[in-house]
Amino acid sequence: MTTGSVSPRRADTRRNHERILVAAAASLAETGEVSFNAIAKQAGVGVGTVYRHFPTPEALILAVYRREVRHIVEVVPVLLEKHEPGEAFRHWVTDHVAHYMMTKKGLADALRTATAARGQLPVDAYEDLVGAVAEMLDANAAAGTVRSGLDPVLVMRGMGGLLWLDPNEDWRSDAANLADLLWYGLAAR
Numbered sequence: 175m176t177t178g179s180v181s182p183r184r185a186d187t188r189r190n191h192e193r194i195l196v197a198a199a200a201s202l203a204e205t206g207e208v209s210f211n212a213i214a215k216q217a218g219v220g221v222g223t224v225y226r227h228f229p230t231p232e233a234l235i236l237a238v239y240r241r242e243v244r245h246i247v248e249v250v251p252v253l254l255e256k257h258e259p260g261e262a263f264r265h266w267v268t269d270h271v272a273h274y275m276m277t278k279k280g281l282a283d284a285l286r287t288a289t290a291a292r293g294q295l296p297v298d299a300y301e302d303l304v305g306a307v308a309e310m311l312d313a314n315a316a317a318g319t320v321r322s323g324l325d326p327v328l329v330m331r332g333m334g335g336l337l338w339l340d341p342n343e344d345w346r347s348d349a350a351n352l353a354d355l356l357w358y359g360l361a362a363r
Contacts, residue, residue, distance in 0.1 A: 191227050193217040199238045208234055243299040246270055247306040259313040264353050271333060272349035276341040320360040332356045
């Protein structure tokens with residue numbers, strides 16, 4: 175009979191994996207570059223451990239991207255529980271999606287390089303984002319704040335305007351204005 179506990183070695187492996195991803199995300203946000211030696215030092219592991227988890231810089235960059243997308247997606251139910259659907263949508267767009275885009279410019283540049291050889295972003299991350307938008311739209315349609323039947327992919331394209339925000343300017347205000355503009359286009363009539 176098992177107790178559901180994880181062996182210390184497996185738990186340590188998961189902790190190392192997460193520490194490597196955190197260090198890599200910080201490095202990408204600051205410099206836009208991946209140095210396995212610097213990441214290993216920051217994560218408190220040996221460089222061999224980094225290579226065991228991520229055999230190539232591209233694999234590490236894509237794993238960081240998936241982790242960051244997962245965080246954006248996982249906050250949706252929390253926001254919907256904490257706020258009315260319309261307010262949850264606005265918080266999500268301005269406080270999470272826009273913030274991610276403004277603080278992850280280095281990741282975006284590295285991601286473009288990493289996917290150049292592969293041709294595209296990971297499909298699962300894209301589908302997760304579409305699902306998060308759909309969840310927001312469904313909650314708002316049920317509350318009567320937006321029209322039902324809106325295409326989540328189209329709404330995501332509208333949110334793509336966040337990519338044009340300048341992190342060196344008042345991007346928070348611009349993100350709020352863009353969220354308002356998008357919201358008025360989604361609103362129930």
